[in-house]
Amino acid sequence: MLQARPVRLHAPRFALAVSLLGLAACWSEPQEAGAPPPLPDPSFDEDAVRRGHESFVRYCALCHGENAEGYIVDNAPALGNADFLRVASDDFLRTAIAEGHASTPMSAWHRDRGGPLGDAQIAEMITYLRSLTDEPRADTSGTRIEGDAARGATLFAEHCAVCHGALGEGVNATSLNSEVFLRTANDGFVRDTIARGRRGTPMQGWDDELSSSDIDALTTFVRTLAPRTLPPAAPMGPPPPDLDHLVLNPDAPRAEFTARDDRFVPGADVLAAIEAGQRFILLDARAPSDWAASHLPGAAPFPFYDATQLVSHITDPDTWVIAYCACPHGASGHVVDAVRAAGHSRAAILDEGIGWWIQQGHPTERGSVP
Numbered sequence: 001m002l003q004a005r006p007v008r009l010h011a012p013r014f015a016l017a018v019s020l021l022g023l024a025a026c027w028s029e030p031q032e033a034g035a036p037p038p039l040p041d042p043s044f045d046e047d048a049v050r051r052g053h054e055s056f057v058r059y060c061a062l063c064h065g066e067n068a069e070g071y072i073v074d075n076a077p078a079l080g081n082a083d084f085l086r087v088a089s090d091d092f093l094r095t096a097i098a099e100g101h102a103s104t105p106m107s108a109w110h111r112d113r114g115g116p117l118g119d120a121q122i123a124e125m126i127t128y129l130r131s132l133t134d135e136p137r138a139d140t141s142g143t144r145i146e147g148d149a150a151r152g153a154t155l156f157a158e159h160c161a162v163c164h165g166a167l168g169e170g171v172n173a174t175s176l177n178s179e180v181f182l183r184t185a186n187d188g189f190v191r192d193t194i195a196r197g198r199r200g201t202p203m204q205g206w207d208d209e210l211s212s213s214d215i216d217a218l219t220t221f222v223r224t225l226a227p228r229t230l231p232p233a234a235p236m237g238p239p240p241p242d243l244d245h246l247v248l249n250p251d252a253p254r255a256e257f258t259a260r261d262d263r264f265v266p267g268a269d270v271l272a273a274i275e276a277g278q279r280f281i282l283l284d285a286r287a288p289s290d291w292a293a294s295h296l297p298g299a300a301p302f303p304f305y306d307a308t309q310l311v312s313h314i315t316d317p318d319t320w321v322i323a324y325c326a327c328p329h330g331a332s333g334h335v336v337d338a339v340r341a342a343g344h345s346r347a348a349i350l351d352e353g354i355g356w357w358i359q360q361g362h363p364t365e366r367g368s369v370p
């Protein structure tokens with residue numbers, strides 16, 4: 001099981017910026033004019049922050065941004081946000097990172113789930129995130145809210161569904177109905193977020209507009225949303241193909257694709273190539289935990305963060321390479337760029353992404369990763 005590791009709270013932002021030259025760009029908020037800089041804290045674990053930031057840049061920045069500012073890909077939230085870190089416990093962060101939010105671009109990152117990270121790396125990332133704000137934290141674990149859920153449903157449809165979706169499935173904001181979120185965000189977390197909002201993000205605070213009992217009602221409604229079901233934990237299918245046998249149907253005629261904007265191939269064309277048993281390479285750009293849960297038939301795990309090292313396995317320049325992800329263009333775009341940088345121009349992104357593919361009922365397979 002995942003072990004709790006103590007992390008230092010409220011690291012002074014200024015001290016950090018001074019001591020970690022490489023991170024100086026992280027802090028865009030100016031110090032208040034005339035305010036004395038906070039004193040450096042001697043107990044502060046700079047090495048853990050540095051390592052945590054390095055891992056964060058490698059695995060998370062694609063979507064959440066190099067400095068956890070959020071919104072680089074789709075609706076990846078602002079993890080360095082002080083209003084978020086105020087209520088997100090270490091356990092909340094650890095569970096979200098380790099287990100992911102199923103059916104969203106947020107993968108499961110722990111090795112137990114087929115991801116690349118162990119407990120120590122996840123703990124260091126949390127230390128890094130904690131270092132991004134020195135605002136005080138709130139312990140919401142003891143707060144119990146019993147609002148009027150029916151009233152909450154009406155208010156939610158009126159004010160919230162436009163961004164979060166009628167069922168909390170997420171439209172242009174985070175989902176609220178992932179099993180992991182509902183398990184780890186307590187009443188106090190949800191209420192505080194609705195009331196205060198998250199500064200600098202599209203999530204406004206509602207305490208001016210709605211009464212306290214309305215916010216309680218919304219809290220209870222959100223807390224009782226029906227969770228989306230999780231896929232079973234890996235392993236659950238055959239292991240990934242050998243990296244030196246990435247080519248599908250090596251003896252069949254080559255698939256030919258026409259890429260819009262020299263970059264995007266429609267999913268229907270990829271389906272046709274699979275059904276016709278043509279020769280091409282299909283790469284799953286997400287974390288291998290996602291590949292294990294559900295991938296396109298014949299696709300190989302080719303996680304975006306390892307793409308530059310893995311491209312040497314793509315040898316035949318005439319064989320098309322199609323990459324896909326859930327984002328739907330972020331991780332796959334990164335893989336396509338790496339493949340092209342290696343001199344292989346016939347590479348494109350599956351335009352609609354795997355979310356669309358699954359919704360269409362197109363065939364998928366499961367796998368297992370060590």
Ligand code: HEC
Binds near residue numbers: 105178
């Ligand atoms: C491919 C894009 C992508 C990558 C890479 C990614 N995330 Fe996420 N992450 C998301 C999205 C999108 C969400 C919102 C999920 C939802 O709608 O439920 C999210 C949610 C989260 C949350 C929950 C936040 C909240 O408010 O509930 C945490 C914590 C998190 N990510 C941390 C990480 C860390 C740490 C990494 C790197 C190990 C990472 N993410 C990599 C896209 C990504």
Ligand code: HEC
Binds near residue numbers: 159161162190206
């Ligand atoms: C304009 C779009 C928008 C509207 C309207 C909106 N939200 Fe949000 N909400 C967001 C975004 C974006 C986030 C994530 C912000 C971040 O952390 O980067 C969020 C975050 C949240 C979270 C925390 C989710 C998590 O995983 O941490 C909750 C709870 C929430 N909203 C509830 C509500 C409720 C209830 C309403 C209606 C009263 C509402 N929101 C209205 C955009 C919106």
